[in-house]
Amino acid sequence: MGVQYSLAVRSAFSHSAAAGIAHIVASLRTLELVKPMKASKSGFDSRSAIKNLRFRITFLALSTIAARPSEAADTLRTPLNYFLYSYGPAATPVMHLGWLMTALLSAITFIVILLLVIAIVRKRSSADSGMIGAESGGLRWVYIGTGISTFILAGLTVYFLAVLNAVAKPTEAPALTLTVTGYDWWWSIEYEHADPAKRFVTANEIHIPVGRPVLLKLKSADVIHAFWVPVLAGKTQMIPGLVNQKWIQADAPGVYVGQCAQFCGVAHAHMNLEVVAESDQDFEKWQEAQRRTAFPVSEHNEHGYKLFMDRCGGCHAVRGTEAEGLHGPDLTHLNSRGRIAAGLLTNTPDHLMDWITRAQYFKPGARMPSIALSDSEASALASYLSTLN
C-alpha cells in the first residue's frame, strides 16, 4: 500500500491537485468493503450461472472500486482496474490524468446540474401568467458559461498533450523487444534476439524484467485485436498488414492481467493474457528455460507422445519434436505458464485434461476442438504433457 502511494508521489507528475486526489484514492484503497478474494490459482471459474448470481448488498458504487491493498496485481479484486492502479511509467501519468479529469468534470457536472435545479425550483413572483417574458436578456449566461468552459477545456488540452508526450516513448532504450501476434483467440509471443538460436516463441504469458522498458511489436494473424494490459499501458490495436508499436514497463514484480479489447468474434470474451514481471535474475532464468527444446521422450511416455503427434501436432508446436503446427499456441514449455486457454483456466493437470476434452464447452467457438479420448488415452496424453516443463 505504502509502496504504491509513494510511487504516485514520486512520479514525474507533480500537479498538486492530482496529488491531493492521489491521497484520497490511496485512502479509498484501504477501505475493505469487498470480501478479499483469492484469485488466480483457486480453481477454474464455475459456469453454473445462477449459483454465481450473488445478491450481495454492495450497492455502493465505491464498494466495487475498493480492493484489498496489495503489491501484485494478480491478487487484486479487479485486475483490470486502471483507474485506481498503475504499475509503470506508461500508465501512471494517464491514471493521474484520469483522476484530475474525473474530479474536475464531476465538480463541474455537479455545479451545472445544481444551477439547473435552482433554475427549476427557485421562487418566482406570481405575476400575470398570460404575459410572456421578454426575448432579450440571459445572454450573459451563455457568455460566462461558455467562457469558463473554454478556459477549462484549453487547460485540459494542454495537460493531456503533456501526458501524451510523456507516455509516447520510454525515457531509456528498451531492454527487450517482443513481437506479440493476435490470433483467434489467443496470443503468440516471440522473443527477439540478435542470435537466431536464442529466439523463442511462447504464448499467452509474457515475462518481462522489472523496471525496464519493453518494446512490443503488435501484429495480427487474422482479424483486428487490441493489446491491453490496463495497469501497465493503454490499448493498441493489432491490425493485419500493419505493425504497431507500444511499450510497457512494470515497476513492481507481479502478474498483470490483460484482455483483448477489440471485438474479434465469437470467443472475444475469452482472450486474456498475463504479463509476469520478475527480477532480472528470475527473468534470465525463465528465458534460458524457454530457449531449451522439449526434453527427449522417455519410453514411459511413448504412447502419449504418439497421441500428441496424431491429435495435437497439426496445430501445436513442441520444439525439438515433429510437432510443428502453427495454428495454436506453442506448447514446448506449457507447464511453465500460470493459465491455459488464453487466461480462461488455471493451469492444473485436471484443468488441462478438462480443456482438451471439452474445449468447446469452456470456450464456445474456439478453434480448439473438444477431443474425444478414452480413459487410457487421456492418462497417456496427460502423462506426456506433464513433461512439457
Added chain:
Amino acid sequence: MAATDAPQYRIDPPLERIPEMGRIPAGSAIEARLEKIWETAPGWRGWLSTVDHKTIGVRYLVTAFLFLVIGGIEALFLRIQLAGPDMAFLTPEQYNQLFTMHGVTMIFLYALPVLSGFSNYLWPLLLGSRDMAFPRLNALSYWIFLFAGLFMYISFPLGQAPNAGWFNYVPFSGPIYNTGPNIDVFALGMVLLGISTTVGSINFVVTLFRMRAPGMTINRVPILVWGTLTASVANLFAIPAVSLAFFLLWLDRQIGAHFFDVANNGQPLLWQHLFWIFGHPWVYVVVLPAMGIVSDALPTFCRRPLVGYTAVALATMATMLLGFGVWVHHMFATGLPTVALSIFGAASMVISIPSAVAVFAWIATIWLGKPVFKTPFLFFAGFVALFIIGGMSGVMTAAVPLDWQLNETYFIVAHLHYVLLGINVFPVVGAIYYWFPKFTGRMMSEKLGKWSFWTMFIGFNAGFFPMHIAGLLGMPRRIYTYPSRMGWDEVNLITTVGSFIFAVGVLIFLVNVVLSVKRGARAGANPWDAPTLEWAVSSPPPAYNFATIPTIASRHPLWEGRIEGEEEHSRTKLEEGYLLMRGRETLGTSPIDAKPVVILKMPEDSYTPFLVGLFVSLLFVGLLLHSWTFTALMAALSCAALSSWMWPRRKLGQRTTRHGPASAGRGGEGP
C-alpha cells in the same frame, strides 16, 4: 408582405399568375373545396398512394418506435446474459448478433427516422407551408426506410443476423472470417437505407430554402428547423462515405475485390476511416434535431422565448462543422502518429464549446422563465441534466492518452448511452407528449406521464451510470460473459436491474399513448399556449395545413402582443393570405428573405413512390440471393416506375414571374 407588394412579382397566365388574397372562414364552402383538393382517397388506395407529409411523418414515428421497442428487447436479453458472471443464457454467437442488431436498430432504424418523423410532420406546419418541397420523394424516403429496416432483419429469424457490430470492422466482417449471409444483409441494407436518408435530406434542404411562408426570414425559423437542416446537409456529405464503404465490402465479399483484403495489399484501416468519417457526423445528425426540439418546446413551458436564439442556431451549425473533423477520436488506438492524435484530440475538446452554448442557453431560459411543470417540461429538463453528464464523460474520452484506457470499455458504453438516450430518447418522448395533441387532437394523461418520466429517469441513471464504473474497472465492450475474478459482478447486476426499470418506464409511456389515442381529453388548436405556427391550425391539422398561406412577422407568431417590453408588436397575419386553390398549390419563397416568388404546383397522390421503393428494395433482395435475372427484372421495373413518376406533366409546371428573382428556380416538382 401583403397584396401591395404584389406588382413587383406580377404573375400572368398561363405560367404566370397573380394569386388572390383573401380569407377562408372555417366551415365555409370554399374550405370544403380546399379539403376536397388535398384529401387522400380512403382505404388501401390512399394508404399506398398518399404523399401527405403528416401521414408520412406519423408513419416514420410509429415505425421508428416499433424498432425502438425491438432494439430495447434485444438490449434486455443482453442485460440478462450480463447480469452475473459466467452466465449461459445466450450463446456467444447469439449475443454477438443481438448486440449488433441492437446497435444497428437503435442507431439506423430508430434514432434518425424518429427525428425525420417529427420533421416531416412538423416542418410544413412550422414553416407555414402546405407540404414538403418534394411530396412524392418524401413518400419514397419512408417506403425505402421501412423496406431497408425489414431487409436488415431478413436473416434474423434464421439465426444469421449481422454479427460484427454496427461498426462492422474488416477483416472480421470480410469474406474469410464471416462466411454466412450475415454481413451481406447488413452491407446491402445499409446501401438501401442510404438512399432513403439521402433523398429525405435533399427534401429537407430544399424545403427550408423554398417553402417558408412569406415573411419567415431565415432568422425567424424555429431551432428544430436549424437542427434538421444542419443534419440533412451533413447527411449529404456523410452518407456517401458509408454507402461506399459497405458497397466496397460487398464487392470484396461477393466478387472477390480486394479493397480490405490484406493478402492482396488491401487496407483494413481504410474501413475504419470511411466508417467514422460517416459515423461521427452521424452522431450529431441524431442529436442536433432533438436538441432543436428542446430549444423550441422548452420555451413554451418556461413562458418566455429561448435565450440566445442566434447563438444556439450558430452553435448547432458549428457543432456539425467541427463534427466532420473529429472522426479519428474513434481511432486513437489504431497506432496513428502522435501529432495526428494531438490534433484530433484537441479538436474533440473544442467541439464541447458549442454544446456549452446550448446548455447555458437552456438553463438561462428556465432560470429567467416561469416553468410550468407539465410532463414535456420534465423530459426536457431531464434531458439537460443527462446532456451535461454525457458531455463531461465525452470530454474525458477526447484526452488521447486517457482514451487509450477508456476506449472499448463500458465507460464508452455509458457515455454513448447518456448522449444517445439522453439527447435523443428523452427529448423524443417529451416531444411526443408535447405534439401528441397536435397529431391526434387529444391530450396524453399527465398522471401516467409523470410516472413514465420518473421511472425512465431513475431507471436510466440506475442502469447506465454504473456502466461508467464498470468501464473504469476495465470491463471491455462486446464480451458475452466475464469471470467473477474480474470484479464486475455487482456493477453489472445493478445495470441489469436499472435497465429493466427503464424498460418499465418506456412501457408506461407506450400504455399512455395507446390509452390517450382513444380516451384522451380533447385538445384545442393550442393547448400549451405555444408560440409557433403549427399551433395556429386545428388539432389534428386539415390535409391542406393552412387555408390561406400566412404572412409571418416574428419568431413567435402566436405570442405577439403579449411579450413583455415589446415596443411595437409585430403583426403576423394568420387569417388572411394567399388563397391558392386551383389544384394542389403552395407558395414558393426566396431562400433568405422569404419573399413570395412562385406558385408551386404540388403533385397528386401517387403509387409511384411505393412502387419505386418496392422494386428497388426487391432489387437488393435479388443481389442478396445472387439471383441476377430477378435483379435485372427489378432494375427494369424500377426504371419503368421512375419513368412514370418523372413523366412531364404540364399541370405541374410552376407559375412564376418572367424576370423575377426566382427565374433561376424554374423547374418541375422534380423527382
